[in-house]
Amino acid sequence: MAFQIPIATGRSVTGIPTGRLAVWWVLASEVFIFGGLIASYLMFRLHHPHWGDEAAHTNTVAGAINTFVLLTSSLSVVLAHAAAERGDKDRAAQFLWYTIGGAVMFLVVKSYEYTTEIGHGFHMFRDVFWSFYYTATGLHAIHVIAGAIIMGIVATAVKRGEHLQRVEYIGIYWHFVDVVWIFLFPLLYIAK
Amino acid sequence: MEHAHVIHADGHTHEPHPDSYYIKIWAVLLVLLVLSVLGPMIGHPTITLITAFGIAFVKAGLVCGYFMHLAVEKKFISYLLLASVLLMGVMFAGVAPDVLKGKGANWAKTVHITLPPPVHHETGHSGSGHADDTQSPVTHH
Numbered sequence: 001m002a003f004q005i006p007i008a009t010g011r012s013v014t015g016i017p018t019g020r021l022a023v024w025w026v027l028a029s030e031v032f033i034f035g036g037l038i039a040s041y042l043m044f045r046l047h048h049p050h051w052g053d054e055a056a057h058t059n060t061v062a063g064a065i066n067t068f069v070l071l072t073s074s075l076s077v078v079l080a081h082a083a084a085e086r087g088d089k090d091r092a093a094q095f096l097w098y099t100i101g102g103a104v105m106f107l108v109v110k111s112y113e114y115t116t117e118i119g120h121g122f123h124m125f126r127d128v129f130w131s132f133y134y135t136a137t138g139l140h141a142i143h144v145i146a147g148a149i150i151m152g153i154v155a156t157a158v159k160r161g162e163h164l165q166r167v168e169y170i171g172i173y174w175h176f177v178d179v180v181w182i183f184l185f186p187l188l189y190i191a192k
Numbered sequence: 193m194e195h196a197h198v199i200h201a202d203g204h205t206h207e208p209h210p211d212s213y214y215i216k217i218w219a220v221l222l223v224l225l226v227l228s229v230l231g232p233m234i235g236h237p238t239i240t241l242i243t244a245f246g247i248a249f250v251k252a253g254l255v256c257g258y259f260m261h262l263a264v265e266k267k268f269i270s271y272l273l274l275a276s277v278l279l280m281g282v283m284f285a286g287v288a289p290d291v292l293k294g295k296g297a298n299w300a301k302t303v304h305i306t307l308p309p310p311v312h313h314e315t316g317h318s319g320s321g322h323a324d325d326t327q328s329p330v331t332h333h
């Protein structure tokens with residue numbers, strides 16, 4: 001006798017679709033990852049005011065450009081979500097690819113920054129400020145890469161008209177990556 | 193194929209916001225970005241603090257509220273995220289005194305380890321590196 005395995009598509013307790021709920025739980029854990037890093041940075045920064053002199057060597061213009069890129073990519077992914085809500089799969093996929101383009105642009109600017117900084121001797125082992133800098137921005141960049149890869153997979157499926165609800169899920173994740181950068185920008189580039 | 197649908201806190205369905213709604217929020221975010229970059233140019237520490245970190249919280253609030261739709265998401269999610277942030281605060285409160293203070297009621301940082309200064313390359317930059325980190329006191333067990 002054939003029998004079907006039930007697949008959870010929603011949770012009656014929360015009333016939130018399982019996929020969306022899962023993304024929020026992932027982000028709750030991400031709060032600890034980035035929150036722990038940022039809290040540690042703040043602790044040491046308060047204890048070492050001279051870190052401001054080291055922060056003076058970070059490239060504010062590049063940081064601002066990347067903030068612009070991420071804010072704009074957040075716009076494109078929310079427009080993808082809006083298109084998916086309307087059932088417009090082509091437009092949703094199109095905006096997801098724009099967002100991936102934003103991710104690539106972000107990584108190009110970040111690579112330029114890393115290359116320039118390391119070339120001038122500001123490498124990870126110069127002192128603790130730079131260790132924090134590379135750890136925080138590197139971890140964030142890994143999240144950008146992961147988000148772009150997942151978004152490519154989602155965009156391919158959406159183009160075929162499948163799993164349109166996943167546009168919202170990857171969008172929520174992407175906005176979180178944006179929010180993390182919103183806090184890293186003043187911490188590493190503005191406060192000097 | 194799963195069907196795309198909008199589920200809101202009260203279970204109702206609705207027409208999605210027009211694109212112009214999100215573009216306006218994005219425009220506000222860009223204005224805030226410009227302010228956060230221009231703030232430090234005034235040269236006043238308090239203004240820098242407000243324009244850098246105050247604006248960061250406003251920007252994060254806009255992204256979370258309108259782009260992530262937390263404003264219309266079920267409260268459970270807000271409580272979940274808030275609990276994460278509060279637990280982060282507990283961690284900070286628990287660890288910060290050990291980092292920020294030189295001594296406490298039953299302990300003191302009595303041993304100092306001095307590491308060799310870091311090798312600095314010629315940078316061509318105006319700033320200079322500091323060896324202070326390498327002279328930070330280390331708690332003796």
